[in-house]
Each structure stands twice: as C-alpha cells, then as structure tokens.
Amino acid sequence: MEFGEIVSVLLQGAVVTIQIVAMALPLAVLMAFSFGLIRLYAPTPFKQIAIVYIEFFRGTSALIQLYWIYFVLPFFGITIDAMTAAVVALGLNIGAYGTEVVRGAIQSVPKGQYEASIALNFTSSQRLWRIIMPQALVNMIPPFGNLAIELVKATSLVSLITIGDLTFKAKMLADTTLQVGEIFGVVLLFYFVMAQFLVFFIRRLETHLSKGLGRGGLHS
Amino acid sequence: MSAPIIEFKNVKKCFGETVIFSDFNFKVEENEIVSIIGPSGSGKSTLLRILMTLEGIDGGYINVAGESLWHMPWQGQHVPANNKHLHKMRNHLGMVFQHFNLFPHMTVKRNITEAPMRVKGVSRAEAEEFAEKLLQLVGLADKADSYPNDLSGGQKQRVGIARALAMKPSILLLDEITSALDPELVDEVLDVIRNLVKEESFTMLLVTHEMYFAREISDRVCFFDKGAIVEEGEPEAIFTQPKEERTKAFLNAYIGQ
Ligand SMILES: Nc1ncnc2c1ncn2[C@@H]1O[C@H](COP(=O)(O)OP(=O)(O)OP(=O)(O)O)[C@@H](O)[C@H]1O
Ligand SMILES: [Mg+2]
Numbered sequence: 001m002e003f004g005e006i007v008s009v010l011l012q013g014a015v016v017t018i019q020i021v022a023m024a025l026p027l028a029v030l031m032a033f034s035f036g037l038i039r040l041y042a043p044t045p046f047k048q049i050a051i052v053y054i055e056f057f058r059g060t061s062a063l064i065q066l067y068w069i070y071f072v073l074p075f076f077g078i079t080i081d082a083m084t085a086a087v088v089a090l091g092l093n094i095g096a097y098g099t100e101v102v103r104g105a106i107q108s109v110p111k112g113q114y115e116a117s118i119a120l121n122f123t124s125s126q127r128l129w130r131i132i133m134p135q136a137l138v139n140m141i142p143p144f145g146n147l148a149i150e151l152v153k154a155t156s157l158v159s160l161i162t163i164g165d166l167t168f169k170a171k172m173l174a175d176t177t178l179q180v181g182e183i184f185g186v187v188l189l190f191y192f193v194m195a196q197f198l199v200f201f202i203r204r205l206e207t208h209l210s211k212g213l214g215r216g217g218l219h220s
Numbered sequence: 221m222s223a224p225i226i227e228f229k230n231v232k233k234c235f236g237e238t239v240i241f242s243d244f245n246f247k248v249e250e251n252e253i254v255s256i257i258g259p260s261g262s263g264k265s266t267l268l269r270i271l272m273t274l275e276g277i278d279g280g281y282i283n284v285a286g287e288s289l290w291h292m293p294w295q296g297q298h299v300p301a302n303n304k305h306l307h308k309m310r311n312h313l314g315m316v317f318q319h320f321n322l323f324p325h326m327t328v329k330r331n332i333t334e335a336p337m338r339v340k341g342v343s344r345a346e347a348e349e350f351a352e353k354l355l356q357l358v359g360l361a362d363k364a365d366s367y368p369n370d371l372s373g374g375q376k377q378r379v380g381i382a383r384a385l386a387m388k389p390s391i392l393l394l395d396e397i398t399s400a401l402d403p404e405l406v407d408e409v410l411d412v413i414r415n416l417v418k419e420e421s422f423t424m425l426l427v428t429h430e431m432y433f434a435r436e437i438s439d440r441v442c443f444f445d446k447g448a449i450v451e452e453g454e455p456e457a458i459f460t461q462p463k464e465e466r467t468k469a470f471l472n473a474y475i476g477q
Binding site for chain 2: 110112113115116117118119120121122123124126130131134135138211212213
C-alpha cells in the first residue's frame with residue numbers, strides 16, 4: 001500500500017479520535033466541576049453519591065467501564081450506540097479524576113481569601129465564583145491538561161468496541177498490509193501531535209487566566 | 221451617654237477543648253478608638269474575628285450597633301443568627317488583615333470597587349469615583365491598574381485599608397496590620413490611619429504591637445492576657461503607670477527589646 005493511502009486512512013481514524021475527545025472532554029469537565037463542588041459543598045447524602053461515583057470510576061479499569069456501558073447495559077434495556085458509549089465511558093472516567101482536581105484546587109486557595117470575602121460581605125455564591133474560583137482555575141489548568149492528554153491516550157480503547165478510531169484503523173491496516181513500521185510510525189506521530197495541540201492550548205489558557213497571579217507570593 | 225456600639229456580654233469561646241474566653245465582657249463606645257495589646261495567644265485576633273463573624277461564639281451575647289450580632293429574634297425568642305442576619309450585621313463592620321488578603325486576580329481598583337458594586341449595588345461610576353478618592357487618601361492614586369503582586373507590602377496594606385473603607389463601615393477592625401511589614405514600611409501604613417482618624421470619626425478596634433502608635437492614637441488601651449482584660453485605661457496611664465504586674469512585665473519586655 002502506498003504511504004499516501006496509509007496516511008489518508010489513518011487520518012479518517014484520527015478524525016474519529018478527535019471527535020471522541022471533543023465530546024468526552026466537555027463531559028469530563030462538566031462532571032469534574034459538578035461533582036467536585038458537590039463533594040465540597042453539598043449536603044452529606046449528595047456528597048456520598050459523589051464519592052461512590054468517583055471511587056467507582058477511579059477504582060475500576062476504563063476498558064471494563066467501556067464494556068459495561070456498551071455490552072452489559074443493553075441487558076438492562078439501555079442500548080446506546082458505540083460512539084455514545086465511548087464518549088460517556090471516557091467522559092465519566094476522566095471526569096472522576098477531574099473531580100479531585102477541582103476539589104484540590106479550590107481547597108488550595110488560601111483561607112485569607114475566604115475571610116476577606118466574608119469581611120467584605122460577599123454572598124457565598126459571589127465568594128465562590130468571583131473570588132475563589134478565578135484563583136482555583138489557575139491551579140486546575142496543569143492537572144486538567146494532564147487529564148486531557150490521558151483522555152487522548154485512553155481513546156484507543158474504543159477500538160475494542162468496533163469504533164473506527166485511529167488505533168482501530170492502524171490495526172486494520174497492519175493486519176492487511178503488514179507495513180507495521182510506517183503505520184505505527186504515523187499513528188505515534190498523530191497521537192503526539194494531538195497531545196501537543198492540547199498542551200499548546202492549555203498553556204495559552206493558563207497564561208490568560210493567571211493574570212495578576214503570575215508573580216507568586218502567598219500573601220496577597 | 222448613648223448605648224455602646226459594641227458590647228460583649230458573658231461571651232464564651234472555645235476551640236475544641238481550649239477555652240479562649242470563658243466569661244468575657246467588653247464595651248466600646250461610638251467613635252472610640254481602642255487598642256488591644258497583649259502576649260501572643262491571648263485571644264486578641266479571636267476577639268476581632270468574632271466581631272467580623274469569622275468565628276462563632278459558644279455562649280453569651282454580643283451587641284453591635286444596638287442589635288445582637290450572633291443572635292436574632294425569632295418567634296419571641298433569641299435564636300442563633302442565620303446568614304441573612306449576619307449579612308445585615310456585617311454592613312457595620314470592616315476589617316484589615318495582617319496578611320492583607322487582597323484578591324490577587326483583580327487590579328487594585330477592582331479590589332476596592334468589587335464589594336461596593338456587588339454587595340451594595342453601587343454603580344460602577346460611583347464606586348470608581350470613590351475608589352479614586354480612597355486611593356488618593358492612601359497615597360496610591362497611580363497604582364489603580366496594578367495587580368497586588370506588583371506592590372510592596374506597605375502598598376498592599378494601604379490598598380487593604382482602602383478596600384475596607386470602600387464599604388463605609390462604621391466600625392473598623394485592624395488586626396496587626398503592620399506586623400507582616402518590613403520595619404521601614406510600617407510608618408507609611410500607620411500614617412494612613414493617623415490621617416484617617418484626623419479627618420473622620422471612626423469606631424476603631426485595633427490589635428497592635430506598635431506601642432508608640434497605640435499610645436498616640438487610642439482613647440483607651442486594653443491589656444489582654446489569657447482571654448481576659450487584665451488592665452485597661454487611657455494610654456498615658458497604661459504606658460506610664462501600669463498597675464498590674466502582668467502589664468508591667470509585658471511592657472518591660474517590649475521596651476527591653
Ligand atoms: N481556628 C483555631 N483552631 C484552634 N485554635 C485556635 C484557632 N484560632 C486560634 N486558636 C488558638 O486560640 C488562641 C488565641 O488565638 P488568637 O489568634 O486570638 O491569639 P492572639 O492574641 O491574636 O495572638 P497573636 O499575638 O499571636 O496574634 C491561641 O492559643 C490559638 O492557638
Ligand atoms: Mg493575632
């Protein structure tokens with residue numbers, strides 16, 4: 001098979017991988033924020049639900065979660081297509097880790113910031129969204145960046161539920177053409193480029209959000 | 221004489237097993253400037269933090285401006301205050317912190333205008349105009365667009381004072397506002413307070429280790445030890461003729477330094 005053809009098939013796979021990342025990442029962020037905030041501020045029963053979610057998705061393998069959602073849920077009458085299953089499984093999985101990122105970042109904002117915002121009589125939601133969160137976001141960006149890269153890497157699992165992502169196409173090509181060197185070389189490069197794109201984007205975001213916070217110093 | 225603006229009645233405060241105040245009584249008159257001095261751990265900060273509603277109490281009552289701070293009337297009874305009541309009561313109070321606690325993600329100007337706009341609903345134009353005045357008062361008119369991390373400690377604390385004043389509190393609480401500063405920066409901050417009380421009357425409660433400042437600015441000085449006022453009176457009396465042994469020992473240790 002010609003190299004150009006290989007690249008074009010793999011590109012189709014890469015597009016699918018990017019689609020999954022593009023949908024799973026917002027889901028993960030949504031889960032991370034909602035359950036992170038629930039863990040910190042909600043009444044105990046809700047906190048317990050959050051803990052079950054977090055520990056379940058962190059404590060079992062992503063592949064088994066994917067299998068469950070795709071193969072087992074249909075036995076309970078819940079049938080979803082492979083793409084949705086992939087997005088849901090990966091989004092929930094990465095979201096569970098993200099929950100701890102959100103919680104940790106909020107808790108790392110110095111206590112003095114809460115106290116000053118109480119002294120200035122901000123309401124509790126103003127405190128969270130205007131004072132604490134803007135500072136916590138900056139702390140969240142690097143670990144969220146790592147999780148986003150984890151997500152890109154984890155998408156290769158979806159090839160096991162018949163989705164034609166980058167890994168799936170690569171294996172298919174490798175099985176038929178045996179040009180494994182070229183194929184997996186290109187695959188490696190594609191994953192790397194996707195990760196680098198995320199890194200670039202995350203750096204930009206970090207610079208943007210850390211205005212005023214850059215020059216360190218605990219006591220501001 | 222009118223009712224005191226601050227009154228502690230039989231207040232009890234514990235941290236777990238540690239009793240900070242067991243039966244604390246204390247009054248401050250309107251427009252009175254009271255300095256609190258005393259050894260570390262004697263409960264000075266806790267007193268201010270209780271007033272600023274940063275710490276609750278475990279017994280007794282506190283009145284601020286004629287209303288109970290930590291309690292409210294409900295169906296003919298006195299019950300612990302809810303958020304709404306605390307929100308109302310905090311309007312009387314402002315606090316300046318030892319470690320400034322400025323909001324690092326906001327410019328100096330926004331540090332000062334944010335609360336008046338969001339909490340009091342003051343218009344942006346009005347809040348910014350007042351912020352400019354306050355920045356002039358603290359000598360930082362040229363720093364409005366800087367971020368806190370670009371300021372010196374003394375400048376940060378002057379912003380801290382401006383930020384508290386922006387809410388127009390009738391009671392100002394100052395907790396060791398110069399003790400995190402390099403010695404050469406202390407006076408620029410104290411000068412702001414000196415000017416402030418010259419121009420306007422304030423009820424002010426300050427915890428300080430700057431004895432000369434306490435002596436010149438206060439109407440009354442309270443010497444605190446182990447959660448109780450050991451001795452109080454006019455600054456001249458406390459600093460030149462302390463009656464209690466513990467006060468003498470504390471002041472000697474300070475002068476000795
Ligand atoms: N949140 C807390 N939990 C437990 N103990 C506390 C807490 N805050 C203060 N304390 C204790 O209460 C006592 C009084 O503390 P406080 O900060 O009021 O002292 P202070 O007079 O301001 O001392 P300093 O001059 O060192 O600032 C201290 O023994 C302190 O360790
Ligand atoms: Mg203190």
